[in-house]
Amino acid sequence: MRTVQEEIEKTLLRLNSGQVVKVHGAGRTDAGVHAYGQVIHFDLPQQRDLEKLRFGLDTQTPDDIDVIQVEQVADDFHARYQKHRKTYEFLVDLGRPKNPLMRHYATHFPYKVDFSVVKAAIKKLRGTHDFTGFTASGTSVENKVRTISRATVEKDDKTGFLIFTFTGSGFLYKQVRNMVGTLLKIGNGRMPIDQIDRILESGDRSLAGPTAAGNGLYLKEIIYDD
Amino acid sequence: MRTVQEEIEKTLLRLNSGQVVKVHGAGRTDAGVHAYGQVIHFDLPQQRDLEKLRFGLDTQTPDDIDVIQVEQVADDFHARYQKHRKTYEFLVDLGRPKNPLMRHYATHFPYKVDFSVVKAAIKKLRGTHDFTGFTASGTSVENKVRTISRATVEKDDKTGFLIFTFTGSGFLYKQVRNMVGTLLKIGNGRMPIDQIDRILESGDRSLAGPTAAGNGLYLKEIIYDD
Numbered sequence: 001m002r003t004v005q006e007e008i009e010k011t012l013l014r015l016n017s018g019q020v021v022k023v024h025g026a027g028r029t030d031a032g033v034h035a036y037g038q039v040i041h042f043d044l045p046q047q048r049d050l051e052k053l054r055f056g057l058d059t060q061t062p063d064d065i066d067v068i069q070v071e072q073v074a075d076d077f078h079a080r081y082q083k084h085r086k087t088y089e090f091l092v093d094l095g096r097p098k099n100p101l102m103r104h105y106a107t108h109f110p111y112k113v114d115f116s117v118v119k120a121a122i123k124k125l126r127g128t129h130d131f132t133g134f135t136a137s138g139t140s141v142e143n144k145v146r147t148i149s150r151a152t153v154e155k156d157d158k159t160g161f162l163i164f165t166f167t168g169s170g171f172l173y174k175q176v177r178n179m180v181g182t183l184l185k186i187g188n189g190r191m192p193i194d195q196i197d198r199i200l201e202s203g204d205r206s207l208a209g210p211t212a213a214g215n216g217l218y219l220k221e222i223i224y225d226d
Numbered sequence: 227m228r229t230v231q232e233e234i235e236k237t238l239l240r241l242n243s244g245q246v247v248k249v250h251g252a253g254r255t256d257a258g259v260h261a262y263g264q265v266i267h268f269d270l271p272q273q274r275d276l277e278k279l280r281f282g283l284d285t286q287t288p289d290d291i292d293v294i295q296v297e298q299v300a301d302d303f304h305a306r307y308q309k310h311r312k313t314y315e316f317l318v319d320l321g322r323p324k325n326p327l328m329r330h331y332a333t334h335f336p337y338k339v340d341f342s343v344v345k346a347a348i349k350k351l352r353g354t355h356d357f358t359g360f361t362a363s364g365t366s367v368e369n370k371v372r373t374i375s376r377a378t379v380e381k382d383d384k385t386g387f388l389i390f391t392f393t394g395s396g397f398l399y400k401q402v403r404n405m406v407g408t409l410l411k412i413g414n415g416r417m418p419i420d421q422i423d424r425i426l427e428s429g430d431r432s433l434a435g436p437t438a439a440g441n442g443l444y445l446k447e448i449i450y451d452d
Contacts, residue, residue: 034327036327058323063326063329064326064327064329065326066323066324066325066326067323068323097284097292097293097294098292099292100289100290100291100292101260101262101290101331103289103290105327
């Protein structure tokens with residue numbers, strides 16, 4: 001399995017005359033998940049022209065990787081540990097049949113969804129909660145309290161797709177996919193809206209819906225506080 | 227190389243107890259070109275429930291093929307020879323760098339394009355013309371006069387992509403890709419607008435721009451006159 005990190009490290013190795021450069025990303029994305037707004041950092045032994053570096057990385061990495069911008073940062077900057085907010089998007093193709101050209105870029109949900117019910121349910125996820133019930137069981141992170149500042153759902157007029165957007169200070173493993181899986185189940189009428197309250201209160205993963213497939217998930221943007 | 231036609235014929239063979247069924251499409255699409263609105267016809271030896279047939283074809287063909295609708299037609303209907311209008315769309319990613327997730331679904335043109343110039347140039351393609359200068363040389367079709375009833379270009383606000391739309395009674399081999407390649411060259415300032423008149427009048431392929439890559443091209447809709 002290829003990873004974006006490996007591909008960039010391979011290219012940096014070449015650009016850095018064979019010296020190993022270790023890349024640190026703001027977060028990992030599961031296989032099949034897309035990233036428009038990933039941020040990485042790495043240390044180079046000497047000063048480089050930033051646009052030349054960006055161009056080299058962009059053109060020498062494979063065709064499915066873009067390097068959009070390169071900036072010099074403080075020595076102690078860390079893509080992962082520096083405080084930031086992440087925005088994820090999740091696309092759901094409600095079509096029957098699905099759009100075959102989007103099969104790797106949206107999750108297909110070929111069942112009825114009451115949009116107004118999903119809109120009402122998603123509001124309950126906003127704010128600061130213990131999201132234990134929405135993460136994969138057995139994750140090593142101790143503190144599962146996170147703050148979601150934006151949780152919205154829209155319907156794309158042109159495609160009919162649902163577009164979920166979540167912004168937060170941090171997300172637990174599979175949290176977005178579990179939230180979307182739960183919201184779709186609620187929208188489909190197979191779970192009451194207030195079950196979200198019970199999942200948040202109890203931390204019981206088994207009360208939540210299934211994990212939505214990763215192909216609809218996009219890491220859209222990362223904004224650092226400073 | 228897999229073809230959509232072969233995949234559907236393989237599935238029909240199974241659904242038809244091993245009896246060969248020949249599929250006729252309204253038109254061919256080159257490798258890498260997408261089809262949302264292809265129409266095919268075929269003959270079956272006996273009456274079938276149409277929705278069951280559609281469902282069988284849709285679910286038993288590979289994941290990248292959808293069968294959206296099945297209708298019974300007159301015995302003498304022919305998807306290709308029955309009079310119809312086709313609509314093609316062509317997506318151009320002007321981004322620098324391109325959107326990597328759209329690399330198979332839009333043609334990348336990382337150069338400046340004056341949108342108002344393209345808008346003025348595309349008008350010249352509307353109407354009835356001899357399109358010899360916009361087809362691949364050596365095509366066997368004798369009559370190269372075609373009528374284009376719609377030729378428009380829009381800019382997608384969200385993606386910044388150019389969306390070309392062409393509707394016509396018929397298109398010659400590579401005509402749309404050659405028209406787009408020429409329009410982009412004009413928009414980039416490397417060819418004057420009125421060169422379109424000269425290409426149409428002379429039928430000289432060498433005056434036109436390069437053939438745009440097929441990955442941006444979509445057969446969008448086919449509408450039969452009756």
